[in-house]
Amino acid sequence: QKEVEQNSGPLSVPEGAIASLNCTYSDRGSQSFFWYRQYSGKSPELIMFIYSNGDKEDGRFTAQLNKASQYVSLLIRDSQPSDSATYLCAVNIKQSSSNTGKLIFGQGTTLQVKP
Amino acid sequence: GAGVSQTPSNKVTEKGKYVELRCDPISGHTALYWYRQSLGQGPEFLIYFQGTGAADDSGLPNDRFFAVRPEGSVSTLKIQRTERGDSAVYLCASKASYSTDTQYFGPGTRLTVL
Secondary structure (H helix, E strand, C coil), X not given: CCCEECCCCCEEEECCCCEEEEEEECCCCEEEEEEEEECCCCCCEEEEEECCCEEEEECCEEEEXXXXXXXXXXXXXXXXXXXXXXXXXXXXXXXXXXXXXXXEXXXXXXXXXXX | CCCCEEECCEEEECCCCCEEEEEECCCCCCEEEEEEECXXXXXXXXXXXXXXXXXXXXXXXXXXXXXXXXXXXXXXXXXXXXXHHHCXXXXXXXXXXXXXXXXXXXXXXXXXXX
16 A cells, blocks of 8 residues: 555546545655645645645635545645646655655656636 | 756657756755656655755666755756656756745756667
8 A cells, every 4th residue: 555645546626626636645644644736747735734724825726634544635625727737645654753745756747627 | 037947858868878957946045856747647756955955866876876956956866877758847946945935947858768
């Protein structure tokens, strides 16, 4: 079982709709969770991070975390064609007494927003 | 301010050759990470530096890979006897301090081994 799993997609939504991207992780010791956006040929760009159970909103983006279910999601409201990209879920796992901060990434979900 | 920079942006080499990839982190960032991203996959952790020392090199695939950060700023990833399977985008990321989780990525170096 992979440590961080995402559906590779593509996920296709019409412009203006809500896009829902999901991620599960295997290590219950995971401490912090990140969503990165990656346009084709570009490097990952941080969108949001979340540490606590519940929802965290930033503009059109909402991250949701459920540690009991080991599940984190990203909602994009009023999706725009410019949101079309690959969305990477990343998890920071604390190991023993140290935290190197290394991120474990899922394979990414490709989102297509159609005009 | 300036972000993370990486050079070269593209590197094409022949199987068996030696390559060096450079990363210049955001000024003042003490933590530096190298990741490797293959096509269609998420980045995969290689090595982490806190200051000058490699605090975690558990992601280096074998002893052909080595990285240094002699003055706690610029880092160089070195690959000996390159193989075709080393072809990937090599990403560098930095973050501000031990307690801050947010990593900022550079543009990457696309390595192609022929």
